[in-house]
Amino acid sequence: MLLKEANLVPLRHSLKKPYSFVVSLHPLPSLSKNYLKAATVEFNHSTDGTVSCMAAYLVCNTIFSSITSIAGKINYYDIRKECIGSLCYDFSAMETLLNKNPLREALGVGDIEFVSCSTSVYQALLMDWMRNLETGIPALLEDGIKLLVYAGEYDLICNWLGNSRWVQAMEWSGTKEFGASPELLFKVSGSEAGLLKTYGPLSFLKVHDAGHMVPMDQPEAALEMLKRWTEDSLSKTRVELESLVSSM
Numbered sequence: 001m002l003l004k005e006a007n008l009v010p011l012r013h014s015l016k017k018p019y020s021f022v023v024s025l026h027p028l029p030s031l032s033k034n035y036l037k038a039a040t041v042e043f044n045h046s047t048d049g050t051v052s053c054m055a056a057y058l059v060c061n062t063i064f065s066s067i068t069s070i071a072g073k074i075n076y077y078d079i080r081k082e083c084i085g086s087l088c089y090d091f092s093a094m095e096t097l098l099n100k101n102p103l104r105e106a107l108g109v110g111d112i113e114f115v116s117c118s119t120s121v122y123q124a125l126l127m128d129w130m131r132n133l134e135t136g137i138p139a140l141l142e143d144g145i146k147l148l149v150y151a152g153e154y155d156l157i158c159n160w161l162g163n164s165r166w167v168q169a170m171e172w173s174g175t176k177e178f179g180a181s182p183e184l185l186f187k188v189s190g191s192e193a194g195l196l197k198t199y200g201p202l203s204f205l206k207v208h209d210a211g212h213m214v215p216m217d218q219p220e221a222a223l224e225m226l227k228r229w230t231e232d233s234l235s236k237t238r239v240e241l242e243s244l245v246s247s248m
Contacts, residue, residue, distance in 0.1 A: 001140065001147045056130035064157070076156045078211025089213075091116040138172035146201040148229050152210030152217060160206045164197075167204045174200045184235050186225075193221040196235060203234055 068076055075081040075088040084090060097103065098114040141147060149167050151160035168179050178199040186194035186205060194207040205225060210217035228234045 001145055050127055053127045053130045057126070060130065067156075074156070075211070077213065078152070078154050078217070079156050080154050080211070087117055134166060134170055138170060141172045141174070141201050144201055146203075146229075146232070148203045148205065148225075148234070150205040150207060150214065150225065152207045152212060152214045154210065155212040158212060164204055164206065167202070172202075174202060178202055186221075186234075188221045188224045193218065193224070198235055203229070205234075 064076075068074065071079075073083050075083040077088055081088075095114055095116060104110070104112075137147065149163055151158060151163045153160050168175075178197070181197055181199045184196045184198070185192050186196045186207075192208065194205050196206075197204045207214050207218055207221060207225075210221070215222040225234070228236065
């Protein structure tokens with residue numbers, strides 16, 4: 001199972017001491033105690049409940065909006081860049097390509113128009129944003145299903161720090177061993193492309209010089225990540241793999 005953590009959920013894990021200066025210098029708008037309580041319950045225990053999901057969404061969105069208002073017109077998918085347009089990227093070329101009739105026919109999608117971000121889908125899934133779906137992952141790990149969570153180091157909205165923290169805090173039989181495992185250099189073509197932490201079926205990869213769109217920012221590293229993960233050799237370099245094959 002390959003997981004690119006979505007949207008604002010990792011923010012609760014990353015808003016701790018390393019970023020406390022943001023809160024202390026720029027106080028966040030006052031929030032209802034009931035909202036905060038409901039959000040905490042939703043984060044830590046439940047995967048159901050429309051009211052608590054909405055409360056959690058409002059709290060997290062308020063925090064995130066406050067951060068972006070302080071930071072200015074940054075691209076929250078890649079803090080090195082400026083946000084351009086409603087999605088912070090120009091996807092017009094991709095939309096034009098995917099809406100060409102020959103491509104539609106090849107994909108068998110009929111007259112459905114491709115859009116980069118669907119408002120209808122967004123609204124329909126709004127209540128799922130803050131559901132704690134991590135609760136279902138430990139059972140998969142115990143069954144030996146491999147999980148790779150990856151994040152670009154310059155992504156804010158799905159930041160690597162929040163993702164790393166929820167992965168390390170997750171309770172399963174290998175929690176202690178995963179936490180104690182060393183960080184390994186993830187090398188591609190002889191250069192350091194990221195930092196990898198792995199134990200048993202669980203792996204976490206922080207990808208260097210990449211934002212939310214890891215394959216766009218680091219295509220070679222993204223492809224190598226997928227290849228090695230499917231080959232069950234994520235911690236090995238391509239040279240080591242080729243050497244292993246040749247020795248057989």
